[in-house]
Amino acid sequence: GLWGAVLKENGELIGQCGITMQPYREQTVPEIGYLLRKNFWHKGYATEAARSCADYASHILGIKRIYSIIRDNNLPSQGVAKRIGMTPGDTIVKHYRGIDMPHIVFSMTLGE
Incomplete structure (x- = not known):
């Protein structure tokens, strides 16, 4: 699941991040997810x-492989994925609350 992300200097909860298992095509893959409070965006x-x-x-x-x-349209999150070494490799459409939402699938090989 996702873990709380806290500032080291004062313990303030600024968001969440972690690894969850997500459906992708005909499989389930480990995905890195991150969601921060807006006032903590663009700070690394x-x-x-x-x-x-x-x-x-x-x-x-x-x-061995993470996604x-x-x-x-979430360019900031795509930038994070690229900065840690992920590359786009596929596009899919997720259906959420009756809406089709295009997604880009980023991934990278780990342990090299």
Whole structure:
């Protein structure tokens, strides 16, 4: 599941991040997710959290490939995925509350 993301200096909860299992095509894949309060955007926290999740996935969980499935119009989250070394490899449409939402599937190999 997702974990609380807190500032080290004061313990303030600024959002959440973690690894969840998500449906992708005909499989279920480990996905890095991150969601921060808006006033903490553009400060590097999402990148730090995503990178830490990738390290945890590789070194603790032994995961070989990790994903982030991101809305096609969510450019900041796509930037985070790219900064930690993920590349886009596919597009899918997710159905959420009766709406078709295009997503880009980012992924990277871990442990290399």
